[in-house]
Amino acid sequence: MQESTSPGAGRPRADVTAEVFAATLRSVHEFGYAGATMDRIAVAAGVAKTTLYRRWPSKGALITACLVDAFGPAPLLGEDREAVLTTAIRWGAARIGDPGVGAAFAGVFTDAVSDPALREILTNELQAPYLRVLQDALGESEQRVRFVIDVVMGTLLHRMGISGEPMAEDDVEALIAMVIGVFR
Template sequence: MEHRPGRPRRPDVDAAVRAATVRLVAQRGYDGTTLDHIAREAGVAKTTVYRRWDSKADLVLDALVDVLGEPPLPTGGGELRETVGWLAARIGDPAVHQLLVGLVGEAVADPAVRAALRQRIRQPFEDRLVAAWGAGAADVDLAFDVVVGSLLHHAALAGSIDTRVVDTVTEVAVRLLSGEA
């Protein structure tokens, strides 16, 4: 039980700021959301936000990890479709795809965001599937890109996500992972 010197950070701030971030980005998009606005919404000074996260991208990624949740544990047979379906459904959540599409935009120009996105979003998903199914890492990466990329792009062009598309994309990814490609 270690004690670091100095005043401890307020324990509720992280959650409040993340929640404000999710709420505002879902409403107004990544670029339309100001750090000043997030701070005010969370009832916190802007300096406090910058003390805990290095940048807007860092904060949004953290909020995304939080709101995304963890892939379900394998519960018997058929968990492949279950896991992939869970991912597709999560992307369907407007909060999730708004946060994600903003980060993808940053990732193009910033290798650090790129790496963080791979490690904190794609990796847990990959770990689960590799462990439970013995799938190849490269195949899982591809399936992930197909599910997330297709649905994100669909959402960007259509404004929302059609359930039929979710199902079809899930089907495609499952087939890719089953080695039928």
């Protein structure tokens, strides 16, 4: 969206978004959410800190954008709701297990509790798309889908936060079975 507000004058933006996102996840993975300072991310990405702020209004916004990129579109494969849920949950668990993603998610998430502006970014940019797509794929009410998202993401993040490790496979399968049970 809005890559060019002007027709075509001036120095073009350097194509460093991918490097910045990668550097962000690397920094979070290595130093934790709080330890991943904007200075560090900038250095790791080979970019000036001011450039980061020219593109993203805050650290929370940068990390959210990074998460949106890291998750991407959800794979909603399968013929029935059970299959769709199974693949989606496995996919979500795997993404949260990717280096830095879980910690980044948990961090931005909690910042959002105290920061309404960030909460709106998080809700609109990250959650809303999945909410809509899932609602459509499952044929369920918004309330029910919202509930499922809370259960799945909440559980995965809680495990990540308490143990510092992503959830093991057998527990993910238990989570899938439990959620499927709701829709039966």
